[in-house]
Amino acid sequence: MSYLELVGIEAGYGKIKVIKGVNLSAERGEIVLIVGPNGSGKSTLAKVIVGLIPPFKGDVLIDGENISRVKPEKIVKMGIAFVPERRHLFWEMSVKENLLMGAIFVKDYELEERLEKVYHLFPVLKERSRQIAGTLSGGEQQMLAIARALVGNVRLLILDEPCNGIAVGVIDKLLEVLLQLRDSGITILLIDQNAEAVEIADYAYAMRTGKVIAEGKPEDIFFKENMKKLFLT
Ligand SMILES: Nc1ncnc2c1ncn2[C@@H]1O[C@H](COP(=O)(O)OP(=O)(O)O)[C@@H](O)[C@H]1O
Numbered sequence: 372m373s374y375l376e377l378v379g380i381e382a383g384y385g386k387i388k389v390i391k392g393v394n395l396s397a398e399r400g401e402i403v404l405i406v407g408p409n410g411s412g413k414s415t416l417a418k419v420i421v422g423l424i425p426p427f428k429g430d431v432l433i434d435g436e437n438i439s440r441v442k443p444e445k446i447v448k449m450g451i452a453f454v455p456e457r458r459h460l461f462w463e464m465s466v467k468e469n470l471l472m473g474a475i476f477v478k479d480y481e482l483e484e485r486l487e488k489v490y491h492l493f494p495v496l497k498e499r500s501r502q503i504a505g506t507l508s509g510g511e512q513q514m515l516a517i518a519r520a521l522v523g524n525v526r527l528l529i530l531d532e533p534c535n536g537i538a539v540g541v542i543d544k545l546l547e548v549l550l551q552l553r554d555s556g557i558t559i560l561l562i563d564q565n566a567e568a569v570e571i572a573d574y575a576y577a578m579r580t581g582k583v584i585a586e587g588k589p590e591d592i593f594f595k596e597n598m599k600k601l602f603l604t
């Protein structure tokens with residue numbers, strides 16, 4: 372059994388079905404990429420996993436445990452972190468204050484160590500710990516959003532289009548950090564449309580209109596080239 376398994380997920384808004392029977396899995400310490408055109412249901416699927424949208428049908432399993440009806444707060448405590456598309460930072464607060472907001476479930480005696488861990492991954496955040504979040508560059512804001520998620524004890528990190536609106540050089544830096552996190556055993560579900568993302572992924576799914584239309588290992592060159600041609604910028 373895989374670490375994360377989605378089995379027959381159907382979900383949507385009101386009566387409108389957006390996700391139409393998705394099966395997907397991720398192993399521990401793997402980067403799994405989800406690509407697909409706008410409106411194909413990628414963000415909706417992420418929200419189902421973290422409990423923000425209860426599925427109409429199907430199950431979300433973590434280590435075999437069914438979490439498809441579990442509340443979002445409990446899911447966060449289980450070590451599942453979601454960085455949404457618009458980042459949702461506390462714009463008026465400093466970098467450090469934002470990080471502390473991500474640490475509400477962290478015990479006091481662990482706090483310093485956790486902060487040091489994320490500062491080590493993103494040294495720029497340490498340099499700018501007193502800066503107001505709203506004045507950071509797009510790339511720094513994205514780093515802060517990821518760092519805030521990582522202050523908790525994360526086992527599964529779900530990132531919704533983290534490379535959107537950030538400079539090309541910063542994208543490489545960000546993807547490099549994702550590789551480090553993966554190597555430390557964290558599972559990463561990466562929703563992204565950049566060709567670079569396929570280079571770091573261990574497995575990829577392509578979605579269209581609420582369904583998975585292709586999946587495979589990026590080592591498979593044919594698959595990789597098709598993914599790039601069809602879905603990526
Ligand atoms: N809050 C919402 N209420 C109603 N429909 C929504 C909502 N969010 C997204 N949708 C619809 O669900 C579909 C999938 O959207 P989304 O999951 O955001 O796709 P993607 O992330 O792949 O661009 C779209 O048709 C979108 O209009």
Ligand SMILES: [Mg+2]
Pocket residue numbers: 413414415456531
């Ligand atoms: Mg989206």
